[in-house]
Amino acid sequence: MKIHNEFIGGNIKVVKREGNDVYLENELRDTEWDWFYWAFCVEGAKGQTLTFHFQPIRLGYWGPAISHDLKSWRWLGGRDGDSFTYTFGEDEDKVYFAHDMLYHPDRFFAFAKEKGLTTEKFCISRKGRSLPCVKLGQGARSVIVAARHHACEATGNYVLEGFLDEYLKAPLADTKILCVPFVDYDGVIEGDQGKARTPHDHNRDYDVNIPSIYPSCAAIRKYADENGCNYAFDFHSPGHFGAVNDNESIVRNSFEKEKRFDAIGKLFEAEMTERSFKYYRKNDFPFMFDWNIPSANFGAYMAKRSENEIAFSLETPYFGSEDNKVSQENIVEVGRCFCRAFKRYVSEYEGKLPI
Ligand SMILES: [Zn+2]
Structure with missing residues (x-):
């Protein structure tokens, strides 16, 4: 054995x-x-x-x-x-x-192929791997979606897959999307925790005053500098389990954009389906609560860009709770619901909710 x-x-x-x-x-x-x-x-x-x-x-x-x-x-x-x-x-x-329902990179590559998307080399990782990305559409509105800033957080990839699946049914006009599904690709492949790496992890590699140490984070920042970033969504998993870690939640990363968080949260609730893992806006993670204090993370970095409408992490539990239990299917569906909420936000609120 x-x-x-x-x-x-x-x-x-x-x-x-x-x-x-x-x-x-x-x-x-x-x-x-x-x-x-x-x-x-x-x-x-x-x-x-x-x-x-x-x-x-x-x-x-x-x-x-x-x-x-x-x-x-x-x-x-x-x-x-x-x-x-x-x-x-x-x-x-x-x-x-x-520990949880792993998301193998091959699943993403197969999904992209099935949908007619081209997986491109985004950059070379620290350990020499070709780190993949997918680019969709053309236009002035720039959207960045990502997962695995923390290598072990597989639930984010299911949500990302659902997001793309839904988006492709009716892409927005005048919009381009950069998708980086495995930001810490070396960690995903090698089975690292990725969270709280020494000296800092990939989601703490976005200090405006310090160049990124990870090639993928540096490349994401360069892309945002060259293309702008009107929206950015980073799909994460929370802590192990218990309390807030059992809930789907938007991590609200400022007080100044509260109206925008409220708006997209209401739309996300409205777009929930029967077969989705459930999201409730009341479970959003408030700014300045517990660990949610200002840090050099991807969502906050993008949110602070002058052209940015809204940017944040979306946390999807590993397990959920007895009446809202994670499965591979229902967290892909979360991504579909979230994508519809995003698209409605663009058409109903973009540029209309002052900070
Ligand atoms: Zn995370």
Whole structure:
């Protein structure tokens, strides 16, 4: 039997095995805080029943996400404190377990291809990878959408996919979109936490007075300088779980644009569908509350540009709550609902809500 992290997004350390009990830890790598992301593969355990033990705060409400192909994920259930037990079937050669429902870059590439979008090289990452982007449309209105400023935050990619899927049904006139789906591409591939990297993470690489240290952030800033940025949406996942981390929320990054946050929040609520993970405007993350204080983040950086109408992070939980439980499908649908809200904002409010 082999327990390993040798796949895209893999992250695990096997501490010890005692009989059918396996003790695991996640790999923090260069993250300076305690964080919770992990993903591992078990091969060659046919017919065995194993119990996997973690440190505290590593398992979600419904145990691990489980997959046999890194594409389709479901909640296993059966969490017992900080451990879970799994009986491998006689035909189960390879099983993946993860903190949450991973989003493999190949899913994005397949989606783009299916929609007739060209995936281009945006820049070369620090570790030499060709970091992808997609560009849509032409025109004066410039929109930037992004995900994975924090490498482990897969839910943002599902939302981004839904956003593009909806947008393509009826693109806005006179509008161009830059989409950077994996801002911390090295971290996504290698299974890093990405959050709170040393010396700072990708979403803290937007200090107007200091050049970016990550090529993708530098390239996003250069793009905004050359093309402007009227709207920017950055799709994130929040903390592990509990309280605000269970809610879909817009991170309001200033008081001066409160009317605009209210407007897009109301439209987002109005565009919710039955099959969407639910968003409620009352759950928006207020400015100057808890961790939401001014910082050199992407949303705030773009929001401060003189031409910018509105820019923010949208947080999509890893798990949700019993009556609003995350699935791959319902968080893609969140992106569709959000896109309709954005398009309505453009037609109903753009330039009409003074700060
Ligand atoms: Zn984040």
